[in-house]
Amino acid sequence: MKITLIAGARPNFMKIAPIIHAIKKAEDNGANITYRLVHTGQHYDEKMSDTFFHELAIPAPDAHLGGGGGTQAEQTAAIMVAFEKELMNNPADLVLVVGDVTSTMACAIVAKKLNTKVAHVEAGIRSFDLTMPEEINRMVTDSITDYFFTTSVWAGNNLKHTGIADDQIFFVGNVMIDTLRKNEARFVKPSLWETLNLSQGNYFVMTLHRPGNVDEQAKFKALLEAIIAGSNGKPLIFPVHPRTKNIIEESGINLDDIPNLHLTSPMGYLEFNYLVKHAMAVITDSGGITEETTVMGVPCMTLRDNTERPETCDVGTNELVGTDPAKVGPALAKLFAGNWKPGAIPEKWDGKAAERIVDELLKL
CATH class of the missing domain: 3.40.50.2000 (Glycogen Phosphorylase B;)
Structure with a gap:
């Protein structure tokens, strides 16, 4: 064949x-x-x-x-x-x-x-x-x-x-999980771990890329402000595409005034998943990342109104927060209160x- x-x-x-x-x-x-x-x-x-x-x-x-x-x-x-x-x-x-x-x-x-x-x-x-x-x-x-x-x-x-x-x-x-399991022991601590003085369970990883979240400047700015306000000053690690970085800068947000928001270039698989594995939680609008957080037992907040991977919510650690910036704060408060669900691993x-x-x- x-x-x-x-x-x-x-x-x-x-x-x-x-x-x-x-x-x-x-x-x-x-x-x-x-x-x-x-x-x-x-x-x-x-x-x-x-x-x-x-x-x-x-x-x-x-x-x-x-x-x-x-x-x-x-x-x-x-x-x-x-x-x-x-x-x-x-x-x-x-x-x-x-x-x-x-x-x-x-x-x-x-x-x-x-x-x-x-x-x-x-x-x-x-x-x-x-x-x-x-x-x-x-x-x-x-x-x-x-x-x-x-x-x-x-x-x-x-x-x-x-x-x-x-x-x-x-x-x-899930073949994504095949790759995760095979490479988990090979995850690489990125240089920013030391630079930003990160520690396990004491920072967030963010990924936002969907047009509905990032292309409308006012909405994107409101989402970022809600995340920043609800993060209690903990580091927010945000690997961004240069296009997204430009949108952030054009939105009028002064990054110099937000010491806990750290924009980085896109990362390789091994470095990025090292950060995910040791994060307090992940804030994302991606689908695949919700699968990886589920298997690694990391709380995940998805800024979408729907998901094509409902097993990450029904079984795993993922929750649909939605795209309304007003819902971000309560979700983060739930996490800080220690009330996030533990989750389990889906069949096969x-x-x-x-x-x-x-x-x-x-x-x-």
């Missing part, structure tokens, strides 16, 4: 790493399975992609499509044009896509138009919010996928409700999802 693996954006790399390792292990044991790794180039900043290949022991891509930059439509088109040529020159039995980024949808469409089977890892998750580009990517990808690998029973039920047959759905667990989030995926692929 020849498999083409697709990766394009930062969240993808944590998901393909364990799959690559599981394929290589099966191949070394005599299984008839090989892979070709295609990097679409959707994230082309070194901190957003190349660093992850080194840290997670991912081999150099067999092809780099250079599809980064431009609007979503331009990026989708560039990836599709480039991947069509790639797949025609290097036919596969199966194209395996992961997650919900532009590359996921674009490459799935190309594969199906070339009559190639598609497998989707992390299939079936839904926020039911069509203002999110990722939700459209998920829905389109799942509408043309042949084999669905899910992280939860909830995701599988979403697929069944759209008419997907049971024998196409494989509940395997045990570090063996990639092995299950490869086992199922070998049966196809």
Whole structure:
């Protein structure tokens, strides 16, 4: 079986790493399975992609499509044009896509138009919010996928409700957690730990990137002010994209007047997760981080009105705070009062999802 693996954006790399390792292990044991790794180039900043290949022991891509930059439509088109040529020159039995980024949808469409089977890892998750580009990517990808690998029973039920047959759905667990478990002992203390005199459980990690939170200056400013006011002066570590930093500066917030807010450049996987593991809590609008905080037992506040990963709330340490700045203070007060839920680990989030995926692929 020849498999083409697709990766394009930062969240993808944590998901393909364990799959690559599981394929290589099966191949070394005599299984008839090989892979070709295609990097679409959707994230082309070194901190957003190349660093992850080194840290997670991912081999150099067999092809780099250079599809980064431009609007979503331009990026989708560039990836599709480039991947069509790639797949025609290097036919596969199966194209395996992961997650919900532009590359996921674009490459799935190309594969199906070339009559190639598609497998989707992390299939079936839904926020039911069509203002999110990722939700459209998920829905389109799942509408043309042949084999669905899910992280939860909830995701599988979403697929069944759209008419997907049971024998196409494989509940395997969460490959993000495979990567987390494999690398947890390798987490690296960043230099800012000493510089800022951080200590375990005595600071916050922040990540905010969704347009609804950061693109409207007034709202973004109100969210930041609410977080700062409710943090009781504890350090707020905020890795930001340069674009987000510019929005902060344009909003009129004087960073010199906020000694506990520390903006940093985007971090590599090992340094960032060291900070997450030892934080008092994480404040985010990301989906993937809520999975990692759940497994590491770190309180997580999600500044969104919905989530495609409800198991992180129902079982884990995550809570949907919402996007209203007025709700941030009460959530932080709850944390400081010691009333945050302890959480547990969802079913099959045990570090063996990639092995299950490869086992199922070998049966196809």
